[in-house]
Amino acid sequence: MLYPFELEVEATLQSDLHVAGVGRTVALIDRCIERDARGRALIPATSFKGRTRAHYERLLRALGDDLNDCKPPNPATMCNDPANLCRVCQLFGSPMQQGRIEFTDLVPDTPPDTNTEPTTRIGVGINRKLNTVAEGRLFFYEAAPAQPNRFRGQIRGWATETEIALLLGALKLITHFGGQKARGLGRAQVKPTALYIRKNGAWAAVDPAQMLTHLQEVRR
Numbered sequence: 001m002l003y004p005f006e007l008e009v010e011a012t013l014q015s016d017l018h019v020a021g022v023g024r025t026v027a028l029i030d031r032c033i034e035r036d037a038r039g040r041a042l043i044p045a046t047s048f049k050g051r052t053r054a055h056y057e058r059l060l061r062a063l064g065d066d067l068n069d070c071k072p073p074n075p076a077t078m079c080n081d082p083a084n085l086c087r088v089c090q091l092f093g094s095p096m097q098q099g100r101i102e103f104t105d106l107v108p109d110t111p112p113d114t115n116t117e118p119t120t121r122i123g124v125g126i127n128r129k130l131n132t133v134a135e136g137r138l139f140f141y142e143a144a145p146a147q148p149n150r151f152r153g154q155i156r157g158w159a160t161e162t163e164i165a166l167l168l169g170a171l172k173l174i175t176h177f178g179g180q181k182a183r184g185l186g187r188a189q190v191k192p193t194a195l196y197i198r199k200n201g202a203w204a205a206v207d208p209a210q211m212l213t214h215l216q217e218v219r220r
């Protein structure tokens with residue numbers, strides 16, 4: 001049974017944010033944070049969805065689902081029969097079919113007048129094998145300031161109760177957003193703050209912890 005649902009989440013960054021922006025080319029700044037129309041740094045919906053999907057997939061595999069051998073993100077190795085999509089593609093979508101859920105950007109949880117200007121940093125390319133600084137690998141990159149470090153967003157759509165429980169489980173497993181993981185940037189924790197499910201035509205608040213209990217029941 002599919003239910004309309006809305007899940008509110010809070011992401012807390014334990015370090016500076018660093019998410020590559022799409023199509024931005026800035027001289028000397030080879031990687032960028034994405035910004036909203038007001039210039040605020042944010043975690044784009046694609047990154048939020050991508051991390052959640054990866055952990056959702058891992059959870060299902062741990063539960064013994066082979067997912068029809070579906071391997072995103074390359075469309076060629078993903079489900080290509082709309083009538084026989086794996087459980088991940090059914091919910092998150094595949095190149096063949098739209099998913100049942102959508103993700104918003106994770107936007108800063110700060111008053112609008114707070115200074116959230118990113119800072120430019122200098123990075124040094126390290127050759128890990130030789131443990132030396134690789135020649136000419138000095139570059140600049142943008143990092144959002146450590147403060148504010150709290151972001152808010154939503155996941156909404158249609159899902160079964162089991163899918164919602166798995167989503168909550170996947171969110172708990174997220175440890176970072178964006179690139180530059182080796183530098184310790186983008187380390188994050190995501191937690192659900194509110195969950196609403198519409199049943200019999202009425203929206204009701206559901207305790208996310210209770211939904212996770214549902215997941216444990218599924219595992220048995």
Ligand SMILES: [Zn+2]
Nearest residue numbers: 070079086089
């Ligand atoms: Zn698939």
